[in-house]
Amino acid sequence: MADASFDAAPVLIVGAGPTGLAAAMSLARAHIPVRLIDKAPHPDPHSRAIGIQARTLELFEQHRIVEPFLALGHRARAANLYSNGQRLTRLDFDPLQTRYPYMLFLEQSVTERLLTEHLATLGVTVERGIEMTMFSQGSAGLNVTLRSLDGHTQTMHPPYLIAADGAHSAIRHRLGMNFSGKTFEQTFLLADLHADTPWSDDEFHLFASGEGLAALFPMGHGRHRLIADHPAQAPNIEPPPTADPAVKPTPSLIECEALIKRRIHHPVTVSDLTWSSYFRLNSRMVEQLRRERVFLAGDAAHVHSPAGAQGMNTGIQEAFNLGWKLARVMRGDAPDRLLDTYHVERHPIERDVLRQSSFVTHLAEADHGPLKLLRDRVMPVLASLGPLRDAARLTVSELSIQYRRSPLTLERVLDGGPRAGERAPDALVHVIDGPLGRAPGVGCIFDLHDPGYFSLFVLSPAVNPDEAPNDPAADRRAPPDPDIDRLVAAIDPLLSGAVRIWRVTDTTGEGGPSLSESYGRTRPAFYLVRPDGYIAVRGRPASDLIALQRHCESWFAKNPIPAQATG
DSSP: OOEEEEOOOOEEEEEOHHHHHHHHHHHHHTTEEEEEEEEESSOOOOOOOOOOOHHHHHHHTTTTTHHHHHSEEEOEEEEEEEEETEEEEEEOTTTTTSSOOSEEOOOHHHHHHHHHHHHHHHTTOOOESSEEEEEEEEEEEEEEEEEEESSSSEEEOOOEEEEOOOOOHHHHHHHOOOOOEEEEEHHHHHHHEEEEEEEOTTEEEEEETTEEEEEEEEEEEOOOOOOOOOOOOOOOOSTTTOOOOTOOOOOOOHHHHHHHHTOSSSSOOEEEEEEEEEEEEEEEEESSSEEETEEEOGGEEEEEOOOOOOHHHHHHHHHHHHHHHHHHTTSSSSSSGGGGGHHHHHHHHHHHHHHHHHHHHHHHHHHHHHHHHIIIHHHHHHHHHHHHHHHHHHHHTTTTTOOSSSOOOOOOOOSSOTTTTOOOOOOEEEEEEOOOOOOOOEEEEHHHHHTEEEEEEEOOOOOOOGGSOOOOOGGGGGOOHHHHHHHHHHHHHHHHTTEEEEEOOOOSSSSSBBBHHOSSSSEEEEEEETTSBEEEEEOHHHHHHHHHHHHHHHHHHSOOOOGGOOO
16 A cells, blocks of 8 residues: 555555556555555466557656666567558658657566556555455445455445456446447457568568458567457357366467468468467447546456557556546545546547547458558558658557647647647756756756656746856856746645646757757746646746636645636
8 A cells, every 4th residue: 555645545446457557556656545456366477468659658757667668678660551462551650759759569467567566666565366346435435345365355445446447347337337339240369479570570560451450569589469350260269168168269370370371471480379369359438437436447448459559558548647636636635526527538538549449440351342442542642641640650659649628728829839738748958946956957858747746847048148158057047037936936835745846948968859849939938737747737927827826726726716717
């Protein structure tokens, strides 16, 4: 359980997959007590999710945990789409404006291990072999019954419950929530094997043919993940009635070899099959992410095609979105309606992910008709257009995710820079002053932002070096500004204990894009960054201070005012 600086019962998180682990990490970093349980006695050594997107890596960096992921993962810098053996298009990630212009492939089991190890440093231990058997909720909290493998039961009263218990969520079923959508007719195959291919191992490949879809994802050192739909003569994924129900059929190496030969049309030799599985694909989601004191996240809220490697990343980012809001409300520093914005912000993103992944799956599988024509004739033309390629990169990497229409967003027009609701990008800055006695010096936005707090970045104009020709540090200092002083004096007590204020200015050097490149040229200006790394408010200290105050008072402060009073 995480150490807390106030007396509160722990939030209960059910399910220790990537989503549940990320939710626990977000809460524990904010010093909210957490209890994380999973009914499985041991972590699953095999996993379906392997792709970690650039946006998730950025958030891991801000949580100070990205390095072990980079050390163990395998980087793929481009995606290739083929039709009947002919390459239609290649999408490279190098132009992405991020420190992580690639997709990182890493087994989900390793991702879970790294998150679990980091949680231990925050004082949270995963409690395995514990199942939640009953729960009820009221205005004061929840009444939950837990049962361990030895049959021992216990009762707890958490203030909130996060359901991260997977696609077959028992919590969702107990709530009677509709999981609307459809099940694909095809059986899908997963296999981890060694493959000798004619391609570089820093690219992945998707093959469409009249027979079906196949994809090869490099995992490093010759290892690959093979994914395919409705493989020929695949056995039923349900064992026959007379068979041991614990034993389910799995694809063989011979089946994988035959499938590759029929669909990939390139010299690929496979060996050393270490794990394989059949599964049915669903495209479903809940209609509401919140039911009073219960929140659904990850596969408990949505399941879809693995096309685009979006599922695990979506769940992790949902957890980060919810965690800081729960922390703020539990401390009594924000109104309960802040928790409603979890659904408002994340549900449209989930809906888009389902639509896009289903469309990509149908497009890749098409063997005739308009979809095949679109894939084989129209897509190569569209892919040659720069703006569409840029949009595709941003969508796949999840760098395009934004909350511009959220009620938590307050936008003011500046000269360039990210808009309120968008992700706060990294930038190289010179720190004039900061919290915790931070000495002036060069740093990066991602290094300065702590996801346990809001960050207020005040962008100050630099002194003209011509005005101080004998001062080598003149271009890194900033003149006194009463408007900035008033801004800091107003926001610091308003978000007392929850905001870290950084006064920064432009600098030059290696290590990231310049402040002007990332945040525009308006000086002075401010950007209020939420704990989950998205911009809540931006503006000018002189003209937008009152609007900033009213917005913070409405949503983030201890004494909130009605929402209609924001301006």
